[in-house]
Amino acid sequence: xxxxxxxxxxxxxxxxxxxxxxxxxxxxxxxxxxxxxxxxxxxxxxxxxxxxxxxxxxxxxxxxxxxxxxxxxxxxxxxxxxxxxxxxxxxxxxxxxxxxxxxxxxxxxxxxxxxxxxxxxxxxxxxxxxxxxxxx
Amino acid sequence: xxxxxxxxxxxxxxxxxxxxxxxxxxxxxxxxxxxxxxxxxxxxxxxxxxxxxxxxxxxxxxxxxxxxxxxxxxxxxxxxxxxxxxxxxxxxxxxxxxxxxxxxxxxxxxxxxxxxxxxxxxxxxxxxxxxxxxxxxxxxxxxxxxxxxxxxxxxxx
Numbered sequence: 552x553x554x555x556x557x558x559x560x561x562x563x564x565x566x567x568x569x570x571x572x573x574x575x576x577x578x579x580x581x582x583x584x585x586x587x588x589x590x591x592x593x594x595x596x597x598x599x600x601x602x603x604x605x606x607x608x609x610x611x612x613x614x615x616x617x618x619x620x621x622x623x624x625x626x627x628x629x630x631x632x633x634x635x636x637x638x639x640x641x642x643x644x645x646x647x648x649x650x651x652x653x654x655x656x657x658x659x660x661x662x663x664x665x666x667x668x669x670x671x672x673x674x675x676x677x678x679x680x681x682x683x684x685x686x687x
Numbered sequence: 688x689x690x691x692x693x694x695x696x697x698x699x700x701x702x703x704x705x706x707x708x709x710x711x712x713x714x715x716x717x718x719x720x721x722x723x724x725x726x727x728x729x730x731x732x733x734x735x736x737x738x739x740x741x742x743x744x745x746x747x748x749x750x751x752x753x754x755x756x757x758x759x760x761x762x763x764x765x766x767x768x769x770x771x772x773x774x775x776x777x778x779x780x781x782x783x784x785x786x787x788x789x790x791x792x793x794x795x796x797x798x799x800x801x802x803x804x805x806x807x808x809x810x811x812x813x814x815x816x817x818x819x820x821x822x823x824x825x826x827x828x829x830x831x832x833x834x835x836x837x838x839x840x841x842x843x844x
Contacts, residue, residue, distance in 0.1 A: 582783060589778035596714075596780065611775060648794070652787055659784045666834035667784050670826055674788040677823030682794055684816030 562637055570634040571643060574627055575650040581623030582651075583658045588616035590663070649682040711832050715780065718773050722786070723793040725770035731800060732763030781832040788827040795820050 592598070592610050599607040611617055634643045656675045659665040711719075736759030754760050777786045795817050802809045 582787075585775070586778050586783035586786075589775055592779060594780045595776045645794075652791070655787055656784050659782065663783060665782045665784050668834075671784045671788065674823040674827035675784070677819045677826065678788050678791045678794075681816040681819030681823065682791075684812045684819065685794060685798060 567638055570630070570637065571646045571650065574630045574634055574643075574647040575654055577623050577630055578627035578647070578651050579654040579658050581620050581625075581627055582655055583662055584616055584620030584623060586620075586659070586663060588614045588620055591616065645682045645685050649679040652679055652682075711781070715777070715832075718777050719781075719786070719789055721773040722770060722777055723790040724796065725766050725773065726790070727793045727797045727800065729763045729766030729770055731797070732759050732766060736760035736763060782834055785827060785832045788823055791820055792824050 588611075589595075592614055595607050595610070598610050631643070631647060634647070652675050656667050656671065660667040736754070736757045739759065740754050740757060755764065774786070774790075777790075798809060798813055798817055
């Protein structure tokens with residue numbers, strides 16, 4: 552048995568995997584877009600020191616990439632709610648969270664050109680296994 | 688936003704940000720801690736509130752709107768707004784692959800809340816998971832928070 556928790560009746564492993572994959576993929580896209588937006592805006596602490604809290608909020612709210620990211624994150628939230636309607640919480644939440652961590656590391660390397668060194672890969676894998684064990 | 692700073696998709700980081708120190712200040716560690724604490728507290732408040740609500744079917748989705756005014760759910764939403772503000776701030780000065788593993792400590796907080804507040808049983812597997820996550824967090828938090836964009840640059844830290 553690969554999955555830590557038995558699936559509810561009427562839910563095939565493929566359907567469960569599809570629901571979890573949808574959550575992981577949409578939240579990865581949302582998080583990468585949000586991170587790209589925040590990187591293009593710059594250090595919020597410095598902006599706040601320069602033009603106050605209003606200036607910092609304005610900098611975020613005038614970035615179209617930010618809203619695109621939030622739209623994907625909202626989709627991921629509803630995809631998770633849908634998955635929770637059909638799967639156990641102890642399976643869906645940790646599985647989606649740990650999968651997202653690994654896909655995020657890959658996406659950040661590819662699209663954000665972050666330098667994902669061995670230290671970060673190890674951390675992502677450790678957290679991933681840790682979250683999987685939490686489901687037991 | 689100033690048009691000279693307008694981002695392309697996956698925008699290039701400003702030179703000012705590139706020159707920024709990769710070591711974090713104490714206040715920035717506080718922001719990361721708030722991300723890790725606010726998310727599980729917000730989720731717990733939502734879960735607690737939703738458990739007290741009558742079951743909601745998809746035929747009456749407007750019932751979800753009234754749920755927003757439930758005290759526990761409102762508290763959860765406030766916590767999640769705090770989480771999102773701190774998360775965005777952290778992303779403005781640190782890499783996504785730094786912020787996500789460092790704030791994964793939230794999973795441990797959820798498990799500890801379950802054990803000591805809700806008196807749930809924690810199996811040996813869960814303790815092993817908690818130890819692994821803590822190791823992963825400590826591992827990445829010691830490294831640089833922001834890396835150069837050129838992927839072939841040697842990291843010295």
